[in-house]
Amino acid sequence: MHLIEAQALNGLALGAVLSLVALGLTIVFGLLGFVNFAHGALFMVGAYAGWVVYSQTENFFLAMVAALVVTFIVGLVIERVLIRMYYRRPPEDQILVTYGLAIILVEIVRAIFTGVTRQMPTPAWAAGTVQLAGIFYPQYRLVLIVIAAVTLAILYVVLFRTRIGLIVRAGIDDALIVNILGVNVNRTFLLVFALGAAIAGFSGIVDAPLLAVNPDMGTDLLVQSFVVVVIGGVGSFFGAILGGLIAGEIISLTTAFAADYSSVALYAAMALVLIVRPQGLLGVEGRA
Amino acid sequence: MARARGAIVPLAMLVFLVAFPTLVGFAGGGVTLAARILVLGLFGLGVDLLFGFTGLLSFGQAAFYGTGGFVAGYLLIHHIVPSTILALAIGMLVAAVAGLVVGSLALRQVGVYFAMLTLAFSQLFYFLDNSPLRELTGGENGLPGVPRAEVFGIHFSSLQETYAFIAIVYFIGFVVMRRIVASPFGHVLRAILDNPIRAAAAGHDVYRYKLVAFTIAAAYAGLAGGLLGLFQGYLPPDMFTIDQSGQIIVMEVIGGPGTLVGPLIGATVWIYLSQVLQNIGAIGSLWKLVLGLVFVLLITGFRRGIAGGVSTFLQQWQRREPAPVPSE
Amino acid sequence: MPLLEARSLTKRFGGLVAVDGVSLSVEPLTVTALIGPNGAGKTTFFRMLAGEFEPTSGDVYFKGERITQLGVTRVAQLGIAKSFQVTQIFPKLSVAENALIPALAATRGPFKLDAFGAVSRSRDAHAIVERVLTQVGLSERRAARADDLSYGEKRRLELALALATEPEVLLLDEPSAGMSPEETRTIVDLLGTLRAGVTIVIVEHDMDVVFGLADRIVVLQDGRQIAEGTASEIRANKRVQDAYLGGVA
Incomplete structure (x- = not known):
């Protein structure tokens, strides 16, 4: 019975994507102090940007670059036009405005591309299956795990080994200190927001071959990445990864045993973490 | 005197409810549209208690809307409960209990965490409805065949009569909610909205007040869900979706938080944009984009929504004072 | 029996010790003043008295009952009110x-x-x-x-x-903060009339207010208590003069 192994690998692939999406969410939340409810919509925008480029060029690498660039620019624009007015407003307003933004992004995409579901083909070089310990496994899923792992490693280096990373992490602890240090907070916020958007968009394109590309594809991902953040702990780099992997495995393994309960189990796990350890598995107490 | 003045708003509401289908008719809608708006308005009364009066932004109210609707609908379809009122009441009660459970967990957190948790818990309900419980709920197909209302032998069988039934329930819901927000209990909720730290320091058990507000809002959502089944004759599974939760929040904010009638106004705007714009060929499909833009504009510039804006205008017009500078 | 009592309260925030083993005993219908330079831990100490913070160690007693972990709402209900800085x-x-x-x-x-x-x-x-x-x-x-x-x-x-x-106990965290001398006098007069009916613990920077009102004064520095006594005792205390009063006067 190799189903379990296959599902565990599926869980790893799903978890890798969830980690990535949740990390984008956590970075933005950590520094700017609010949850971006448009994060799922940016995931979707990234998938569309990549799909358009791929259908013109059939080059998956270009598609990834396009998703990154487009969502990074969209992030820059959104921050300058709207988000910066909201840093000093109550969290409820911040949630509402990003929710409104999500509606706008989804509807713009729907207006341009209609609501028809598109297929993002698996890149030819990763299309087949590979034999892995006696099971045939879709090659792209393995590629996806590698891509996500590499991206997470790059983000780790950026966040923990560079000056901008120092500022971001200091900002997660105390935005005031960053201010006092005389850092150009304005520009830092702009870049971090756009980086969060680009991470969402990048996740969107690399996950697209496994999903149906349509304007509403970001909604489920948004909620699942909330769950990841709650499980892993807000503001924690490794919390996002741990939470993502746990969530991915819960969904995949429950699918193997009791498919009806796969999503239910995920939310039940979240409730459990919340009761036992409200700050999340790797979260620090008292951060809200 | 105070008593007479206190009756003015309910009387005005009564007149409005009688005239509403006609007003909707002038604008090219039907009684179905009017009924749909009232159902959402009732749903929104609870959301307003939660967000407009207590400051709790829940993105999971659809869970209770769906729960109340499906419980009441199931009982009526299978003739388990003969009385419409009893079925609605049971649906409302089950939704309230669900609210109590979800609230007791989600309210351990505040602000963004609370919003995220309500959203996640409502997804739990959505997936329960869709998969493990689909034998009962019809899964993706929903529940058809909800019979029309019958109370004390009176059949509310036509659409007009069903509207009348819904209007009566809305009116009761409205009057009750007015009473709640004016009570000492309601005053404490408003204090929690304004400054939760001070409300706790003054000696109020903020968590319990929030939990009761959350439960009442869930009960209202459940009752509204039951009414939706009565006039549609069908309960769609999308009652449980995130979009449904978002929709009622958008209506609340567009209409005006803390005004009670805000969600009714917001629902009217939403339904009209969707119905009227949809018939205008070229931009028809863009109605929701327009709505999103209006929504973002309102939050950014006019935090009190349409009803709030009108009441501020009226107050200033009465006092003939210059407009105060917004505090934001 | 003292009305309100703190037994060696300590509060740590990570590695920082904000309050270090401070005790306080407040008799009914007295005015106790808590003074000390900025960062001495007065506000943190107050927040533990009011149930806003749980101490890292030590306990708070009200009428002989331990109230350390009750939380701000129940502490307020028992009759301890705090005005915020x-x-x-x-x-x-x-x-x-x-x-x-x-x-x-x-x-x-x-x-x-x-x-x-x-x-x-x-x-x-x-x-x-x-x-x-x-x-x-x-x-x-x-x-x-x-x-x-x-x-x-x-x-x-x-x-x-x-x-x-x-309240039976009124915890006042710098009630005259940012006020004009005239407004401060109004507050002092008001506290003068209130003291007959309520026990007052006050954190204050204005020494005229402190010496005018307080029966007893407790001096904190760097989270520790360095002196305690009546107004004249504190005025005469060499250590207090060095640490605090000298800098102000």
Whole structure:
């Protein structure tokens, strides 16, 4: 019975994507102090940007670059036009405005591309299956795990080994200190927001071959990445990864045993973490 | 005197409810549209208690809307409960209990965490409805065949009569909610909205007040869900979706938080944009984009929504004072 | 038996020790002042007394009962009220509604489901509102929105909110912060009349206020207690002069 192994690998692939999406969410939340409810919509925008480029060029690498660039620019624009007015407003307003933004992004995409579901083909070089310990496994899923792992490693280096990373992490602890240090907070916020958007968009394109590309594809991902953040702990780099992997495995393994309960189990796990350890598995107490 | 003045708003509401289908008719809608708006308005009364009066932004109210609707609908379809009122009441009660459970967990957190948790818990309900419980709920197909209302032998069988039934329930819901927000209990909720730290320091058990507000809002959502089944004759599974939760929040904010009638106004705007714009060929499909833009504009510039804006205008017009500078 | 007692309270924030083993014993109907340079731990100590912070170690007793982990709401219900250093009022409510909120807590308890009750029937609560607004001199401004008050008026409303819980112990965190000398005198006069009915613990920087009101003074520095005594004893204390008073005078 190799189903379990296959599902565990599926869980790893799903978890890798969830980690990535949740990390984008956590970075933005950590520094700017609010949850971006448009994060799922940016995931979707990234998938569309990549799909358009791929259908013109059939080059998956270009598609990834396009998703990154487009969502990074969209992030820059959104921050300058709207988000910066909201840093000093109550969290409820911040949630509402990003929710409104999500509606706008989804509807713009729907207006341009209609609501028809598109297929993002698996890149030819990763299309087949590979034999892995006696099971045939879709090659792209393995590629996806590698891509996500590499991206997470790059983000780790950026966040923990560079000056901008120092500022971001200091900002997660105390935005005031960053201010006092005389850092150009304005520009830092702009870049971090756009980086969060680009991470969402990048996740969107690399996950697209496994999903149906349509304007509403970001909604489920948004909620699942909330769950990841709650499980892993807000503001924690490794919390996002741990939470993502746990969530991915819960969904995949429950699918193997009791498919009806796969999503239910995920939310039940979240409730459990919340009761036992409200700050999340790797979260620090008292951060809200 | 105070008593007479206190009756003015309910009387005005009564007149409005009688005239509403006609007003909707002038604008090219039907009684179905009017009924749909009232159902959402009732749903929104609870959301307003939660967000407009207590400051709790829940993105999971659809869970209770769906729960109340499906419980009441199931009982009526299978003739388990003969009385419409009893079925609605049971649906409302089950939704309230669900609210109590979800609230007791989600309210351990505040602000963004609370919003995220309500959203996640409502997804739990959505997936329960869709998969493990689909034998009962019809899964993706929903529940058809909800019979029309019958109370004390009176059949509310036509659409007009069903509207009348819904209007009566809305009116009761409205009057009750007015009473709640004016009570000492309601005053404490408003204090929690304004400054939760001070409300706790003054000696109020903020968590319990929030939990009761959350439960009442869930009960209202459940009752509204039951009414939706009565006039549609069908309960769609999308009652449980995130979009449904978002929709009622958008209506609340567009209409005006803390005004009670805000969600009714917001629902009217939403339904009209969707119905009227949809018939205008070229931009028809863009109605929701327009709505999103209006929504973002309102939050950014006019935090009190349409009803709030009108009441501020009226107050200033009465006092003939210059407009105060917004505090934001 | 002391009315309020702190037994070697310590509060750590990560590696930082904000309050280090401070004890305090407050007799009924006395005025105790807590002084010390900025960062001495006075506000943190106060927040532990009021149940806002749980101490890392040590305990708080009220009338001989341990109240260390009760939380701010139940501590307030027992009869310990705190006024905040940074004004915490209800900005969108009127002055009278502001005072009504703590008055409702005093008359209704921590929670009551009177969702169908009428506020106008809460006579006891309204009586408290009238009394405290008169005490702080805000009766004339009862209908004003709290946000529209002047700074001095907001500080007085802050005091009214603490008084309206009908406390036995009043914890005042710099009640005269940012006030003009004239406004400060009003507050001092008010506290002078209040002291007959309520036990007061006050954190204050204005030494005239402290020496004018306090029966006993406790001096904190770097989270530790360095002196305790009457006004004249503190004035004469060499250590206090070096650490604190010298710098101010």
